[in-house]
Amino acid sequence: MTAPFAPGRVIRLALARGGDLAEVYWEKARSATVVLEAGRVEEARAGIRHGAGIRVVEGEHEVYGHQTGPDPSSLEELAREVARLRPGSEPAVVASGAVAPLAGPGRDPFAGLDLAARADLARRLDRAARAVDRRVAQVRVIYQDHAQEVWVAPSDGPPVRDLRTGFYLGVLVVARDGEVVQTGYEAVAATRGWEVFDEQPPEELAVTATRRAVRLLSAPRAPAGRMPVVLASQAGGTMVHEAVGHGLEADLVLQGHSVYAGRVGETVASELVTVVDDPTLPGRRGSYRFDDEGTPAQRTVLVERGVLKGFLHSRTTARRMGARPTGHGRRESFAHRPIPRMGNTLIAPGPHDPEEILRETPTGLYVTRMGGGQVDTVSGDFVFEVAEGFRIESGRVGEPVRGATLVGNGPRVLREIDRVGSDLGFSVGTCGKDGQGVPVADAQPTLRIPEMVVGGEAGC
Known part of the structure; x- marks a missing residue:
C-alpha cells in the first residue's frame, strides 16, 4: 500500500538537526452537516479538509508545523522548516517498516447519501417530536457525518493508515405551557452508518426528548x-x-x-x-x-x-x-x-x-x-x-x-x-x-x- 508521501524521507528531514522522536500526520476528511430548526433547514453543507502536520519532540519541548493540501514536495519542505526551528543535536534513529493495513470497514458508509437525504432524516425527527404533544414550541435537529482517512508515520515505528467514519444525530425540543418553558435533549452517535437505525428508529430520539421536556412543564422544583x-x-x-x-x-x-x-x-x-x-x-x-x-x-x-x-x-x-x-x-x-x-x-x-x-x-x-x-x-x-x-x-x-x-x-x-x-x-x-x-x-x-x-x- 503506497502512502501519499515518503514517510521515511520526511521523518529524516524533520530529524535532520536532532530530536527524540517525530511524526507525520496526514489526513483527508469529508464531512456533511444539516441543521433543521422551526421546520426549516437552516444549514446544509458538505466539505473536505485536507492537510498534514509534522512534529519534532526533544525532552519537554515540541515544534509543530502544519499545512493545507500538502503534496510530497511541500511536505518535505515543511519538514525542513520544522527541523530549522529547533537547535541542532544528534538525530534520533528512524524506524522503518511496512505500512499497517487499512483499519475499519475500508469504505465510507455515507458516500451514497446526498444532503437531501440527510435533511429528510432531520425532518422525520421534527415531525415525530411535534406529534407527541401540542405544547412543543420548537425543535432543533443537528446531524453530522464524516469519513476521515488518516496516515500517521512515527519515527519509532511503521506508518499506519486508518479510515474513521461516523455520525452524530441530536434533537433539542422546547416545550411551553404559558410562562413555563422546559427543554429535552437526546442524541445518538456511532462509528458506523445508518444501520444502527435498524436497532433503534431515529424517531425514538425525538419522542424521548419531547416527553422529557413536556414532563418537566408540570414538575415542581427539586428539593435542596x-x-x-x-x-x-x-x-x-x-x-x-x-x-x-x-x-x-x-x-x-x-x-x-x-x-x-x-x-x-x-x-x-x-x-x-x-x-x-x-x-x-x-x-x-x-x-x-x-x-x-x-x-x-x-x-x-x-x-x-x-x-x-x-x-x-x-x-x-x-x-x-x-x-x-x-x-x-x-x-x-x-x-x-x-x-x-x-x-x-x-x-x-x-x-x-x-x-x-x-x-x-x-x-x-x-x-x-x-x-x-x-x-x-x-x-x-x-x-x-x-x-x-x-x-x-x-x-x-x-x-x-x-x-x-x-x-x-x-x-x-x-x-x-x-x-x-x-x-x-x-x-x-x-x-x-x-x-x-x-x-x-x-x-x-x-x-x-x-x-x-x-x-x-x-x-x-
Whole structure:
C-alpha cells in the first residue's frame, strides 16, 4: 500500500538537526452537516479538509508545523522548516517498516447519501417530536457525518493508515405551557452508518426528548439539601468523564492540574469502582484503531477496585513519566498537535441489581439524565445540572422534579459510592480541551451515593 508521501524521507528531514522522536500526520476528511430548526433547514453543507502536520519532540519541548493540501514536495519542505526551528543535536534513529493495513470497514458508509437525504432524516425527527404533544414550541435537529482517512508515520515505528467514519444525530425540543418553558435533549452517535437505525428508529430520539421536556412543564422544583442520590445508567457518563476522566489525563497531571497527581497505587475510590477507558469498543463514538500518534488503541484500566493504576498517556507524556503510551494521543485535525484525551470512558458494571439499588433507597433523588456542569480538575470539585430527575419515595421512582444540581468532589464521591449496578448506559458528545474537540462516549452503571449536596429549592 503506497502512502501519499515518503514517510521515511520526511521523518529524516524533520530529524535532520536532532530530536527524540517525530511524526507525520496526514489526513483527508469529508464531512456533511444539516441543521433543521422551526421546520426549516437552516444549514446544509458538505466539505473536505485536507492537510498534514509534522512534529519534532526533544525532552519537554515540541515544534509543530502544519499545512493545507500538502503534496510530497511541500511536505518535505515543511519538514525542513520544522527541523530549522529547533537547535541542532544528534538525530534520533528512524524506524522503518511496512505500512499497517487499512483499519475499519475500508469504505465510507455515507458516500451514497446526498444532503437531501440527510435533511429528510432531520425532518422525520421534527415531525415525530411535534406529534407527541401540542405544547412543543420548537425543535432543533443537528446531524453530522464524516469519513476521515488518516496516515500517521512515527519515527519509532511503521506508518499506519486508518479510515474513521461516523455520525452524530441530536434533537433539542422546547416545550411551553404559558410562562413555563422546559427543554429535552437526546442524541445518538456511532462509528458506523445508518444501520444502527435498524436497532433503534431515529424517531425514538425525538419522542424521548419531547416527553422529557413536556414532563418537566408540570414538575415542581427539586428539593435542596443533603440526601442519597441514585444515578441511573441511562443518565450517561457525564460524571465519570468530567469529575474523574479529565483528572486522569497525563498532561494535566504533569502540569499539576490534577487531584490525582502522585497518587498511583493509592485508594482513590470505593472498592466497587473500576474506571476504564477503552477506544476498542466496537461502534462507539470514541472508538478508533490507532491514536493520532500511530499507537494502537488499547483498553486502559485507570482505577481498579478503587486503586489508582495509572493515567491516559500520549507518547510524550509517557516518556516524561516513565510509562508506556496508552494510545490516547488525540487531535482534532492536522492543524492541532496531539494531547492526551479520553476515548470511551466508563465505570465498569458491578454486582448489584439496579432495581434492588432503588428499592434499598427509601428517599432521595433519582437522576436519569445529566446536564452540563463545571469541574475544577485541581481540587476535583464539581457542579452538575440534572436534566431529568425524580424523587425517590419509599424505594420507588416518584414525581419528576426540575432545576436540580449536584454539588460535590469527584474523588470523595468515588470513595462514597456504595452500590454499583450490573447494567451499563452510554452517552455521547464532543469533548473540548485546549481549543480542540474530539468525539467521545461515556458510560456508567446505576450508582448510589449515600449522601450528596443537591441544589434546588430550599425548604422542599
